[in-house]
Amino acid sequence: MATSILRSSLRLSSNTRNATVYFRSMSSQRDIDPSRLEFHPIATPKPLPEVSKLKFGHTFTDHMLTIPWAQESGWGVPKIQPYGPLALDPSCTVLHYAQTIFEGMKAYRHDDGRVTLFRPDMNMKRMNTSAKRIALPTFDGTALLELIKQLIRTDKHWIPTAPGHSLYVRPTLIGTQKAIGVGPPNEALLFVILSPVGPYYPDGFKPVSLFGTTEYVRAAPGGTGAYKLGVNYAPGILPQKEAAKQGYAQNLWLHGPEHYLTEVGTMNMFVVFRKENGGLELVTPPLDGMILPGVTRDSVLTLAREHAQGKIALPGLPTGLELTVTERPVKMSEVRDAAKEGRLVELFGSGTAAVISPVDKIGYLGEDILIPTGEDGMGPVSRAVWTELSGRQTGVIESDWSVVIA
Amino acid sequence: MATSILRSSLRLSSNTRNATVYFRSMSSQRDIDPSRLEFHPIATPKPLPEVSKLKFGHTFTDHMLTIPWAQESGWGVPKIQPYGPLALDPSCTVLHYAQTIFEGMKAYRHDDGRVTLFRPDMNMKRMNTSAKRIALPTFDGTALLELIKQLIRTDKHWIPTAPGHSLYVRPTLIGTQKAIGVGPPNEALLFVILSPVGPYYPDGFKPVSLFGTTEYVRAAPGGTGAYKLGVNYAPGILPQKEAAKQGYAQNLWLHGPEHYLTEVGTMNMFVVFRKENGGLELVTPPLDGMILPGVTRDSVLTLAREHAQGKIALPGLPTGLELTVTERPVKMSEVRDAAKEGRLVELFGSGTAAVISPVDKIGYLGEDILIPTGEDGMGPVSRAVWTELSGRQTGVIESDWSVVIA
Numbered sequence: 001m002a003t004s005i006l007r008s009s010l011r012l013s014s015n016t017r018n019a020t021v022y023f024r025s026m027s028s029q030r031d032i033d034p035s036r037l038e039f040h041p042i043a044t045p046k047p048l049p050e051v052s053k054l055k056f057g058h059t060f061t062d063h064m065l066t067i068p069w070a071q072e073s074g075w076g077v078p079k080i081q082p083y084g085p086l087a088l089d090p091s092c093t094v095l096h097y098a099q100t101i102f103e104g105m106k107a108y109r110h111d112d113g114r115v116t117l118f119r120p121d122m123n124m125k126r127m128n129t130s131a132k133r134i135a136l137p138t139f140d141g142t143a144l145l146e147l148i149k150q151l152i153r154t155d156k157h158w159i160p161t162a163p164g165h166s167l168y169v170r171p172t173l174i175g176t177q178k179a180i181g182v183g184p185p186n187e188a189l190l191f192v193i194l195s196p197v198g199p200y201y202p203d204g205f206k207p208v209s210l211f212g213t214t215e216y217v218r219a220a221p222g223g224t225g226a227y228k229l230g231v232n233y234a235p236g237i238l239p240q241k242e243a244a245k246q247g248y249a250q251n252l253w254l255h256g257p258e259h260y261l262t263e264v265g266t267m268n269m270f271v272v273f274r275k276e277n278g279g280l281e282l283v284t285p286p287l288d289g290m291i292l293p294g295v296t297r298d299s300v301l302t303l304a305r306e307h308a309q310g311k312i313a314l315p316g317l318p319t320g321l322e323l324t325v326t327e328r329p330v331k332m333s334e335v336r337d338a339a340k341e342g343r344l345v346e347l348f349g350s351g352t353a354a355v356i357s358p359v360d361k362i363g364y365l366g367e368d369i370l371i372p373t374g375e376d377g378m379g380p381v382s383r384a385v386w387t388e389l390s391g392r393q394t395g396v397i398e399s400d401w402s403v404v405i406a
Numbered sequence: 407m408a409t410s411i412l413r414s415s416l417r418l419s420s421n422t423r424n425a426t427v428y429f430r431s432m433s434s435q436r437d438i439d440p441s442r443l444e445f446h447p448i449a450t451p452k453p454l455p456e457v458s459k460l461k462f463g464h465t466f467t468d469h470m471l472t473i474p475w476a477q478e479s480g481w482g483v484p485k486i487q488p489y490g491p492l493a494l495d496p497s498c499t500v501l502h503y504a505q506t507i508f509e510g511m512k513a514y515r516h517d518d519g520r521v522t523l524f525r526p527d528m529n530m531k532r533m534n535t536s537a538k539r540i541a542l543p544t545f546d547g548t549a550l551l552e553l554i555k556q557l558i559r560t561d562k563h564w565i566p567t568a569p570g571h572s573l574y575v576r577p578t579l580i581g582t583q584k585a586i587g588v589g590p591p592n593e594a595l596l597f598v599i600l601s602p603v604g605p606y607y608p609d610g611f612k613p614v615s616l617f618g619t620t621e622y623v624r625a626a627p628g629g630t631g632a633y634k635l636g637v638n639y640a641p642g643i644l645p646q647k648e649a650a651k652q653g654y655a656q657n658l659w660l661h662g663p664e665h666y667l668t669e670v671g672t673m674n675m676f677v678v679f680r681k682e683n684g685g686l687e688l689v690t691p692p693l694d695g696m697i698l699p700g701v702t703r704d705s706v707l708t709l710a711r712e713h714a715q716g717k718i719a720l721p722g723l724p725t726g727l728e729l730t731v732t733e734r735p736v737k738m739s740e741v742r743d744a745a746k747e748g749r750l751v752e753l754f755g756s757g758t759a760a761v762i763s764p765v766d767k768i769g770y771l772g773e774d775i776l777i778p779t780g781e782d783g784m785g786p787v788s789r790a791v792w793t794e795l796s797g798r799q800t801g802v803i804e805s806d807w808s809v810v811i812a
Binding site: 055056057058060064083084085086087088089090091093094095096097098099100102132133134135168170172174175178179180181182183184191193195214215216217220221222223224229230231233234235236237238240241265266 | 470490491495504538601629636
C-alpha cells in the first residue's frame with residue numbers, strides 16, 4: 001500500500017515552488033512536487049552486501065525513485081518503490097534514438113551517523129542543462145533534490161561506513177514515447193537508483209596510463225561533449241578496448257590537428273608545469289563546448305584558486321610556493337616537451353567516481369610520455385587538493401559544499 | 407504454449423551455418439540459430455488499424471521477435487511473442503550510456519499476395535558494422551533475416567495493400583548489462599518490431615525545405631556518423647526544433663568552415679548540376695566517415711550509373727541526355743552559385759522512409775537558396791530514379807533487389 005510521506009512537512013514550500021514555476025513557465029503543466037510523493041516499501045529487504053566485495057555500480061539498494069512526465073500534464077506522482085525492472089515499450093525513444101541523460105553524485109555516512117551529499121545543487125543544475133540540449137523536459141532541481149534526499153534516507157543503512165566508501169547516486173532521465181519517429185517525446189521517465197561503492201583505489205593511489213587518442217573523437221565543436229548525455233559514452237567503449245589492448249587504461253581524447261588535450265570521458269584533466277621562477281602552473285582545458293563541466297573539476301579549480309589567493313591553505317603545499325591556476329588550451333606537444341625538459345610536475349584526472357586520479361604515462365604517437373608521481377602515487381598539487389577535497393566530502397573538514405541530509 | 411516452428415525445414419541449413427560460424431569465430435558461443443525459434447502466439451489479436459489514419463511509427467503489429475545474448479553463452483533462444491513491454495533493469499547499459507543500434511527496412515504486399523523485402527542483406531550487413539562500432543555482439547545476418555522473415559509472415563495480414571503502403575521493419579539491438587560501469591556489456595537484447603505505414607507523401611510529392619546548419623554538428627571526423635547508432639539521432643532533435651521555428655522542415659548538416667554538404671540525418675543528399683555541354687551531373691557526398699551508407703543512397707547511385715552506362719534506361723529520362731554520376735565533396739557555395747546561375751537542376755534526399763524527397767529551399771547564412779522542382783514536385787533525375795526504384799520495391803518492375811518472403 002502506498003503511504004504519502006513528506007506531505008505535511010513540505011506542503012508550504014512546495015506550494016511556494018509551484019507558484020514560482022507557474023509564473024516562470026506560464027504553463028499549467030505541473031513541475032516535480034515532493035508533496036505528492038508515494039512510498040511503496042519493499043516487502044522483503046535484500047541482505048546488505050559484503051562491503052569488501054563491492055564492485056563499482058553492480059549492487060543496488062532496496063528502493064528506487066521514479067517520476068513520470070507527460071507532455072500534456074507535466075511531471076506526475078513521484079514514487080519511492082522497490083528496486084526492480086522498468087516496463088518499457090519496445091518502441092520507446094530511448095531504446096532507438098539514445099534519448100537519455102544522467103548524473104552521478106555520492107552520499108557519505110560519517111562516524112557520527114550524519115549523511116551528506118557533496119555539492120548536489122551543481123548536479124541538479126547540470127541535469128537541467130543536459131535535458132534541454134536533448135529535448136527532454138526540465139524540472140525544479142530543488143524539488144528533485146528533496147526527493148533524492150528522501151530516497152537516500154530510506155536506504156541510508158546501505159551506505160558503507162568503511163573509509164573511502166560511499167553511496168553512488170544515479171539520477172537518469174529517459175524519453176519513453178511509444179513511437180519510432182525522431183522528435184521531442186510526449187512521455188519521459190526520471191528515475192534514481194543507489195549503489196553502495198568502495199574506494200576507487202582500495203590499496204592506495206595507483207596511477208593510470210592513458211592512450212593519447214587521435215583516430216577517434218569523443219566530442220567536436222557544435223556537438224554534445226559539454227553535456228552529460230548517454231550519447232557521449234557508448235561510442236567510447238570500442239576505442240577504450242583498443243587502448244586496453246595496447247596496455248593503456250583509458251583514452252585521452254585529443255582534439256584537432258594540434259592534438260589539444262580535452263578530457264578522459266569519465267574525468268577532466270589537469271596538468272602541473274614548473275615555471276622558470278620555480279612556481280607551479282595548474283592548467284586545465286577551458287570549457288569550450290567539448291568538455292564536461294565536472295563538479296570535481298570546478299572544486300579542484302576553486303580550491304587551487306583560493307589557495308593561490310591566500311584564502312585557504314591547502315594541506316601539504318609548501319608555503320611560499322607560487323601557484324598559478326589557468327584554464328587554457330594545452331597541446332600534447334607542450335606536455336611532451338615539458339616532460340622531456342623536466343618541467344612537467346604531474347598530470348591528473350578529476351571525477352566523481354575516483355575524485356582524483358594521477359596519471360603516470362601517456363602513449364602518444366608511438367612513444368610513452370612518462371609523468372612524475374610521488375611515492376604515494378600522487379604529485380604535490382593533486383595530493384594537497386585531494387586531501388582537502390576528500391576531507392570536505394567525508395566530513396573531516398567542515399564545508400558548505402557538504403550538505404547534511406540525515 | 408511455445409511451439410517450435412521452422413525446425414524441420416531449417417535444420418540442415420542452420421547446422422551448416424553453425425559449423426561455418428564455429429570456424430570463423432573459433433569460439434563455442436552460439437550464433438543466432440533459427441532452428442531454436444519458439445513461437446508464443448498472441449491470445450487475442452488486436453484489431454487491424456484504419457489504413458487511412460496510420461501515422462509513421464505509431465502502430466505496431468501483434469508480435470515481436472526477441473533474441474537475448476549473453477557474453478558466456480552467445481545468442482540464446484529466438485522468440486516470436488506478443489508485442490509488449492520489455493522488462494529492463496534500471497541499471498542497464500542502454501538506459502545510461504546509449505548503447506543501441508537499429509535498422510529500418512520495408513516489407514511490401516503485392517496485388518498477387520506475395521510479400522517482399524527490399525535489399526534486406528544490406529541492412530543485415532550494416533547492422534553488424536554498427537554493432538562492432540559500439541561494442542555490441544555481432545551475428546549471422548542470414549540467420550537473423552530468416553527469423554525476421556518468419557516474423558513478417560506471422561503478421562503479414564497487417565501489411566496494408568493500398569498504394570504506397572508498407573510494413574516498416576525495425577530491428578534494434580541494445581546493451582542490457584545490469585551494471586552502471588562503462589564497458590562492453592555482458593548481456594544484450596536484439597528485438598524486431600513491425601509497424602504498418604502509409605506513403606510518406608499521401609497527396610503526391612511535396613518538396614521539403616532544409617535549414618543549412620552550421621551551429622550544431624551531427625557527426626565529425628573520427629565520430630560515429632557512418633554507423634546507424636542511436637547516438638546519432640537524439641542530439642539532432644533540438645536543432646530540428648530550432649530549424650522548425652524558422653520555418654524549415656529539417657537540418658541540412660554542413661561540415662567544416664567550407665560548409666560541405668553531409669546529410670539530413672534521416673536522408674542522404676543528392677544534387678543535380680547542369681554542365682556546360684547541357685548534360686547533367688548527379689552528385690552525392692562521398693562516404694567519408696561522417697555520412698550514413700544508406701541503402702536507398704546505394705540504390706540511387708547504382709540505378710543512375712547503370713543508366714549512364716547504357717545498361718538500363720531510367721523511365722522518363724530523355725534519351726541522348728548525358729548523365730554523369732559522381733561521389734565528391736560539395737560545398738554550399740557551389741550549390742548557391744549554381745542556383746544563382748541557373749545551373750542547379752534539382753536537389754533531393756534519399757532514405758527508407760520517404761524513398762525520394764525533393765527539396766525546394768535551403769536556408770543558408772540568412773538567405774534562401776531556391777531550388778527548381780517540376781509541376782509534380784520532382785525534378786527530371788529524381789522522378790526517373792523514383793519511378794524505377796518504387797517500381798522495383800512494389801513489384802511493378804521485376805528485380806533481384808526485391809526478395810520474396812511469402
